[in-house]
Amino acid sequence: MKLNQFALRPTTFEEEVIELQRIRFLPKDFSQWSSTFALSYLLKRSFPETTEESSLQAKLEALFATPTDNIVDYLQQNLVTAKVFYNVYFQLLGFIPEVDFPLNDPLRITSQVNYPQFTHSHLSPAEIISGWYQLLITHTVNGQTFLDELTNRGYFQEQMTSSTTPRPLFFNGKAQAVFDTHRLIREVVYVESPQDSDHDGQRDLLKVNIIRPVESNQQPVPVLYTASPYDQGTNDYEGEQLTHNVNTPLTVKAPQANTLHQTSQSTSLNLPPARDAQNNTRQTVESFNSNYDYSLNNYFLARGFAVIYAAGIGTKDSQGWRTCGDQQETISTVAIIEWLTGQRTAFTTPSAQKAITAWWCNQKVAMTGRSYLGTLAIAAATTGISGLKTIISEAAISSWYDYYREHGLVVAPGGFPGEDADVLAEETFSRQKNAKDYLTIKDAWHNQLRQIGQGQERSSGNYTDFWEQRNYRHQLQQITADIIMVHGLNDWNVKPKNVYKFWHALQPLPVKQKLILHQGPHIYINDFRSLDFTDMMNLWLSYKLYDLDNQADQILPDVLIQDNAQPETWSTQSDWPQNTDSICTYQFQPETLTKQAASQSSIMQYNDQLPAPLFKYYTQHLQQWEHDLMSVQAEPLKAHRLIFQTPPLNQPLLIEGRPEIRLKIASSQNLGLVSVRLVDYGNFRRLSALPTTLATQASDLGYQYQKVDLREYLLQKKPTAYQLISLGHLNLQNRTRLTQVKSVVAQQYYSLVWQLQPTHYRLLAGHQLGLIVYATDFQMTIRGNQAITYNLDLQGCQLKLNVNPDSLL
Template identity: 50%
Template sequence: MKNHQFAFVPTKLTDIKSELHTIRFLDQENQSLAANELLHDLVNRALVNYRTAQSKEIALTDFMVDADTDAHEFFASQAPVSKQQFYNLAFQLLQFQTNEDFSLADPLTKWAEFNLPILLDAPDEFDSTTVLKAWYLLLNTHTKFGQTLLDALAADGYFAQFNDLATPLIFNGKTQPVFDTTALIREVVYVESDLDTDHDGKRDLLMAHVIRPAETESGLKVPTLFTASPYDQGTNDIAGEKLTHNVDQPIAHKDPNQLEYSDIEAVADQQALPAKRIGNGKTARHAEEHFQNGWGYTLNNYFLARGFAVVYAAGIGTKDSDGLRTTGDRAETLSTTAIIEWLDGKRNAFTNRNGEIKIKAWWSNHNIGMTGRSYLGTLQTAAATTGVAGLKTCISEAAISSWYDYYRENGLVVAPGGFQGEDADVLAEETFSREQRAGDYHRIKAKWEQQLADITRDQDRLTGNYNQFWDARNYLKDVGNIKADMVLVHGLNDWNVKPRNVENLYQALKDVPVETKLFLHQGQHIYINNFRSLDFTDMMNLWLTNKLLAVDNHANDLIPPVTIQDNVTPETWHSLDNWATDQTIKTLNLNDQSEIEHPYDHVTPAFFDQLTKEQLTEYTKHESSGQYDEWLNDLVNNPDSPIDQTRLIFKTKPLAHDITIDGKVGVHLTLASDHNVGLVSAMLIDYGEATRLNVSPSTIGLNAINAGFQWTQDSLREFTKQAHPSPFKMISIGHLNMQNRQNSYRVNELTPNQYYDLSFELQPTFYHLPAGRQLGLVIYATDLSMTVRGTMGVTYHLNTNQSSLTVPLFNKKA
C-alpha cells in the first residue's frame, strides 16, 4: 500500500497539548509522566474495547515492542522508549500485521514505504514531549483500512464514553464523530419554489427529507449538506427503456445554414407566477411527516456523526413534489436553489402539501454545502452558477457542465458511455417519479405527455446540432456568477460524463474569485471517498469544517490545487498546481517516417464504414463498462481483424523515454467522404503489452470503514493491477460531424469526394506513457458504443500528408 495524507494540519506543541486535553488523551493525571509511563497511559486509553485495567494489561501482552518484548513487559520495566519501539506499537495500533506487513526488526523502512506520516526530527530515544508529538501525529495517521486512528477509535466507542464533550468537537482542524446518530431527527418539509412547471396555477412545492442531529433541539445551529438527487424518489426504468431511441440508423444529411450564436441563444422564460401561499398564520417547530432510513451518500453519513444536517430533495416532477421534469434547464436549477434558500432562511416551507402551516429551518446556521455525483453533481454546478446566497461550497463529482457535452458532440448525437439510445427525454421519463403515485399521475398525465413530446422535439436527434434547447442547459455561460468554493472530482476514464465537462468548468473557474480544488482519478463513474491511498474524506472534513463552520484550519493551503491519480503505479497520487495548462505541444505528422511506425504506402489511404448485420449483432451482444470489448479489440488491435477496412491505425515508434499527456490532444485531418454525409471518430491508444490498472476499483476491505460509533459502514476500495497483461488501453476519444467542421451549430455543405480540413479535440486527459510503449491514433467513423450506427457504406480517404496530431505534454518546469 501507499498512503497519501494531505489533510493533516501542522500543529504547535502548545496546541497539541490543548487538543489532546480536549479529546481526553491528556489530563492532570498523565501530563507530567515520564515517557514510558505516558505512552503506557495513552495506549491504555486507546484500548477502548477493554473496560478494566486488568483487561487492558492482558491486551497489551498481544502487542510487541520488539522481537523479544511484549508491551506489557515493556511498560512494566519502565525502560526508555526508542523510536523503533514506538513505531512497532504504532503499526499494530494501526491494524497492520507483524511479519506480513512490517518487520519488528525494522518498522521504519515499511513506515516510509507506506508513506505514513512521521516525526522527521524525532530522536532515537523519546522523551515525554516527543511521545506527545508522535502520539498526536499517530491519531491522525491512517490505519491499514483507510481512516485515521482517531476515527477508528471513535467507531469503537472512544468518544461515546464521555458525556460532556463539546459539540462540535474540532481536532486537528477537523470535526469529530461525537454526535448521537441513534437519535437523529428525520422529517419531511415542502419548500415553495418560484416555479409553476405543471401550470396548475399554484407554485410548485418541493418535498425535502431533512436529517438533523438531536442536539439541535437544545438550540445548536448546524451546517447542512444538501444533495439534490432526482433519483431519490425512485426511477421509472421500464418506461425509460421503452422510450430509448433506436441508434441503428444512418447519419442524416443536414441542410446548410449560416447561423450565428445569437440565433440559437436561449432566452429566459418570463412567465408570470402565481401568488405565494400565505398559509394559515401558524408556524410549526416540527414537521408533520417523518421518514425512516433510506438511501444515503456515505460521505453525508460520515458528516451526520460529526454534527452536520443532511437534506435530500429530488426536485420538480418527482414523487411527492409538484411540477414536471425538464432535464437540466433553469427550472431544475431553481428547484435546487429553492431548497438552499429555505435553509438560508429566505424561503417558505410547509409541513404538508396543503401549504397551510409554515416551518422554518430554525436549526440551520445558514451555511450550506452540496454533495453528490453525476446528476447530483450536475445540479450543484447549476445551483452555484446562480450565485445563490447560503451556498458556501460544492463537492461536485462526475458532473455535467453542459448537457450538450453529455448527449452530443460536434454536431453528432453521441451517447454517454454505456447508455446507447438515451437522451434528455429518456432521462426525464426515468426521473418523473410522480408516475409512481397513481392518483397524482392521473391528474398530471396529459401535461406530462405534452412535456415529454416537447423535449423529444427540441432535443433534435435528427441533426445533433447545438440549439436553444442545449444552450438553456449550458451552465458554463454563467460560471462568472459562482460565489461558492468548488471541489471538482472526475474520472479520467469516465465515458459516461466525459472529462470535457470537468475540464471546461475547471478552466472557466480560473477567472472567478473562488477557491477551486480538482481531483482526477483513474476510475470511471465512481465515488472516491472510500479509497485507501488518498485521504479524500479527511480533506473534505478539513474543507467543510473551514467553509461551513468557519474554522481557520488552513484548508485552502493544505489541499493541493490539483490532485491526480497515476495510471501506471498503483496507489500513487500527484499534487500539481494546474491541469491542462502551460504544456509543451508536440506535433506528430501522420506521414512522418521518423516518428510513425509503418506509415501507409499510399498518401490517401481509405477506410470503409460498414458492418454486416451479423457483425453488428455479434459486436453489440456484450457490453462492458460502456464499451463493446470484442469490437474494440478488433478495431484497434487485431491484426487479422474482420473489420480491418473500417479503420486506419497510426502508431509511433516505441517511445525512447516516458511522456505524460496533459490536456486535450488535437486531431487535424484532411478527409474526404464519397457521400454528402460524414462522421469521423478518433481514439488515442496506449499500445504495448503491460499489466495495467483495472478499469474499476476492487474491494480490499468489506465494510472496513466506519462513519462513527454504531453507525454506517463502507467498504474500502482501491485500484489494483490486472491479473494478466493487456496489449492496449484507450486513452481518449473524440467525434465530429463533417458538416459541423466550423462549430456545433453552423452546418456546411459536404460535397462527395472533396477533401476538407477538420480539427477537433479528444477528451482531456492526464496520462503517463512509459518508455517502450507506442502512442496510437485510430481513425474510423461509426462508434458502436457512442454514435448512431447505421454503418451506411461510406468510403473515406485521408490525406496523410496534411494530417497530424498535436499532443500536449506535461511541462514539469511549469
C-alpha cells in the same frame, strides 16, 4: 500499500497539547511524567473497547516492543527509544511486525505511511505526546485515521452523552464523531418554489427529506444538501421504452451560419401568488425511513452536519414537470437553499396550512453528489445564491450538450446508447408513481415530453438554444460558492471535457477551486485506501460551514491526480495541464506515428459499411466490437478503421490536457462522421477497470453506525494489450465551428482540427502510442451502416500532444 494523506494540518506542540486535552486524551497536568509513564498512559487510552484491566493487559501484551519483549515487559525499563515507539505505532495502525516491517529496523516499513520524525534516539515525554498526536491523525490499513478507528471502538461514547463536550469537536482541523447517530431526526417538509413549471395555477411544492442530529435542537448545524432526481424512484421501464433507436443513418443537414437564435427562457411569466399559511410551527408531522447509500453524507451526520435530499420538480410527492437541466430545474434546486437560509416558505404537508422554518440550520449550506446530483450543484452555484458556501461536484455535467452531443453529432453517454434529454426526463418523472396524481396530468406530461423531444433536435445533433440554456459554463459570472470538482479520467459517461472546461472557465472568477482527478469511470472515490478523500472533505467543510480557521485552502492541493501506471500513487499540481508550452507533434505515415514529416502524399482508405450479419452482431455485443476495433490483429474491422502506432517508447511519455487531432479527409458521399481513439498499446499489466474491494465492512462511519467497504485500484493480474486514453467524434458538416453547419462535397478533401477528451496519462517505456481513425462508434454514435468510404491524406494529418517537458528529451 500507500496511505497517502493530503489533509494533514501542520501543528505546533502547544496546539497538539490543547487538542489532545480537548478530546480528553491528555490530562491537564502531565509535567511530571516520565517517558515510560507517558507511553503507558497513551497506550491505555487507545483501547476504549476494554472495560476490565485483564482485558487491557492482554491487548497490550500482544504488542511487540522488540523482537523479544512485549510492550508491557519493555515498559519496566526507564526509557523509550524511537525504535520501540515506531514498532508500537505501526502495529496500532494495523501493520504486522516481521511481515510489513522489521522490529529491528521499523523505518524499513514496506508501506508508505505518515509517521513522526524524531531527532533523538531516546524520546522525551513531549516527543512521545507529539508522536501520539501524529498517530491519531494517521491512516490505518483500513483507510481511516487511528482516531476514527478509536471512535468506532467507543472512544467518544462517554463524551457523546456529556453536556460539557464541545460540539462540534475539532481535531487537526476536522470535525469529530461526537453527535449521536442513534438518535438522528428524520423529517419531511414541502418547500414552495417560485415557479409553476406544470402550469396548474399553483406554485410548485417540493418535498424535502431531512436527516439531522438531535443535538441540532439545541444548536444550529450546517447542511449537506444533495439534489437527486432519482431520490423518489425512477421509471426504468418507461425510460427504456422511450429510448431512441440508434441504428439510424446519418443525414444531410441544411447549411446554417449559426444554429443559435438566442431565444430567452422565460420562467416568471404569470407566476401564481404564494400560498398563505394559517399558522407557523417548529414541529414536522411527516417522517421517512429511507436509508441513503452515499456514505460521505452519512459520515458527516456523526460530526455535526445535517443532510437533506430533494428530488425536485416533477418527482413523487412534489409538483411540476421534469425539464432536464434547464433554468426551471435550477430554480427548483435553489428553492431548497432559500428555505434553509430563511428566504422561502415551507409547509409541513402538501395541504400547505402550517408553515415551518429551518430553525435548526446555521444558514450555511454545501451541495454534494455525483453525476446528475453534482450537475445540479453546479446549476445552483451559477445563481450566486447566498448561503451556498461550497459545492463538491463529482462526475458532474457542466454542459448538457457535452453529455448528449459532440461536434454536431448525437453521441451517447457511455453505456447508454439511445438515451437523451427526454428519456432522462421520463425516467425521473416519479410523480408517475402516484396513480391519483398521474392520471390527472398524464396528457399534459406527454405534451411536455414532446416539447423536450422537439427541443433536443436529435435529428441534427446541432448546438441549439435548447442546449445553450443547459450550458452552465455560460452562466458563471454570479458564482460565489467555492468549488471542489472530482472526476474520473476514464469516465465515458460524463466525459472529462465537462470538468476540464468547467475548471478553465472558473479560473478568472474570484472563487476558490480544487480539482481531483482519479483513474476510475463514473464512480465515487470516498472509500479508496490510497487517498484520504473523506478527511479532505472534512477539513474543507469544517472550514466552509463552521468557519474554522484550519488553513484548508492552503493545505488541500489545487490539483490532485491519480497515476495510471503506478498503483496507489497521487501527484499534486497547480493546474491541469501543468505545462502548456511543451508540445510533441506526431506525423502520420502508413500505420505509423512518427516525428518525421512525410516526404510525399500518401492516401489511406477505410469503409464504414459492414456485412449485415456482422453489423447486427456488433449492435448486440458492444464489448466485442470495441475489442475488434482496438486490437491491431483483429481481422473483422481491418477495412473499416486505420491504426497508426509509434515504435515502442524509449522513455516515459506523460500526456496532459486535450490532444489535438488534424486530419485531411474526404468522404465518398455528401456527409460523413469521424471518430478517433488515442490508445496505449503493449502487452503490460495495467490498473483494473474498476477498483478492487480489499475488505468488506472494513470500517465504521461512527460509533456502531454504518459499515463501509475499503477499495483500491490495483494492477490487473494478467497483462492487457491496450488501454483507451482519449477519444473524439465530429460531424463533417460541423468541421469549422460548433454552431455552423456547412455542406460536404463528395470526394473533396477537408482539413479538420479538433480536440479530443482531456487526459492525464503516463505511458511507460516499452509502450506504444496508437491512434485509431474510424467512423461509426457502436458504443456512442448513431449506427447507420452506410456505404461511405473515407480517404485520409496522411501528409495533412497530425497529432499534437501537450506533454511533460522531460518527454521531449
